[in-house]
Amino acid sequence: MLNISLLQDELNKAIVGREKEINFMLMGLLVQGHVLLESVPGSGKTMMAKSFADAIQGEFKRLQFTPDVLPSDVTGISFFHPQKQSFILRVGPVMSNILLADEINRATPRTQSSLLEAMEEKQVTIDGETIKLLSPFMVIATQNPVESQQGTFPLPAAQLDRFLFKLTIDYPTLEEERIILQKFGRAPGEIKTKKIVSLEQVEAWSKEVKEVVVHEDILTYIIQIVHKTRSHPYIELGLSSRASLALLQAAKASAFINGRMYVTPDDVKNVIEPVCLHRMKLSSQGMLVHNLVEIMRELVSEIEVPVEANVR
Incomplete structure (x- = not known):
């Protein structure tokens, strides 16, 4: 069976100076827990989530939360198709393996709460119909520090309780900053994360953890x-x-x-x-x-x- 250290090594190549955070994200994935990342803008949170999904060959979706995002934008909607004369169900970005809920604290409490069922029960209910989500399913949510931002809605206790980990990401060290500039300075985004493991391997690891x-x-x-x-x-x-x-x-x-x-x-x-x-x-x-x-x-x-x- 593939050693999990190979996955850690590949992620550490793509994401400089985040070994601790990568380990916690891997732990979350193995027990199908969710992770809340908090840091100032531009600290690599989105890149971490995308690289993470690429390395496990998972379906990745990103949803940018703003005050006008509705619950249906998260979970999906049932709409009437005039040509087919029937209702069609369209599942939202929650139908993924890794969902990046970017700046989740900018969404209204009503929209934030639309993730509760998905995070807890790995399913969503749209117009009375229950749909199972992909497996594994993991929410990686980001937020900027609430105390220094305008127009945010702090996550309520019930929402915070659904996150297995909350990680605060600090600024990189001087040496880490140098490596970032050397690595990404010429062509930002050029370095791609290799596909290291399959979703089946992740599921096998999850069973071992139990x-x-x-x-x-x-x-x-x-x-x-x-x-x-x-x-x-x-x-x-x-x-x-x-x-x-x-x-x-x-x-x-x-x-x-x-x-x-x-x-x-x-x-x-x-x-x-x-x-x-x-x-x-x-x-x-x-x-x-x-x-x-x-x-x-x-x-x-x-x-x-x-x-x-x-x-x-």
């Missing part, structure tokens, strides 16, 4: 983290049961892409922040004295970590 072993001590560790967020005095909105399942699935995917068929405490620690931070909310008192990252790290440090030798 078989990754999780020791009872690791489950207890995850449960303790989740429950501690619900009782923390500075946290108004703690982690839900969907979040605990997401933490488990992400930890299994982390183990798999690191060549193991068992989860270690480090796998859990590796995915805690991108899985959990966007699902939580500080109380007004908490916002005065702390930030969420500090509280989460302090909270995790107070929980006894299972001994790795005992969880294999």
Whole structure:
């Protein structure tokens, strides 16, 4: 069976300095989770999504979200064809393997919510008819930082909870910027991502991830983290049961892409922040004295970590 590291290597060639983000996107793909990317414009989010789809030979669709985009522009519409004298169903861009929801926070809440069924149940309902989506199906959504942008609609908690990971992309380093200029300076867009794996291979990997072993001590560790967020005095909105399942699935995917068929405490620690931070909310008192990252790290440090030798 093809080694997943070949896919990682090809994506790292096409996308400079984004090894960490690529790994999280691969984890999301393996468990059919969705990823929210946040950064300033021009940081390569669209290129990441397109290269990702090319490498797995998947159907790629991009939808630019604006305030005038309607739910039917996302999911599809049933319209009357005058020549055929019948209604025809036309499925929207959700009928893809990788859907890039570009600047999702510029769409109205009604349009944002049109993705909920697709993200959760891998299907859409159009005029009472339910259509199954392609498999695998993954939403890669992007947004600019809300606090510095005009005309945005912050994603509600129910929408954020559907994203397995939220990744904040920083500016490239000096050396990464140099490589980008050398690589793309002459002919932007000339470098193409090779088609490394098939969708069937991705499905096979996904089945393997389900078989990754999780020791009872690791489950207890995850449960303790989740429950501690619900009782923390500075946290108004703690982690839900969907979040605990997401933490488990992400930890299994982390183990798999690191060549193991068992989860270690480090796998859990590796995915805690991108899985959990966007699902939580500080109380007004908490916002005065702390930030969420500090509280989460302090909270995790107070929980006894299972001994790795005992969880294999």
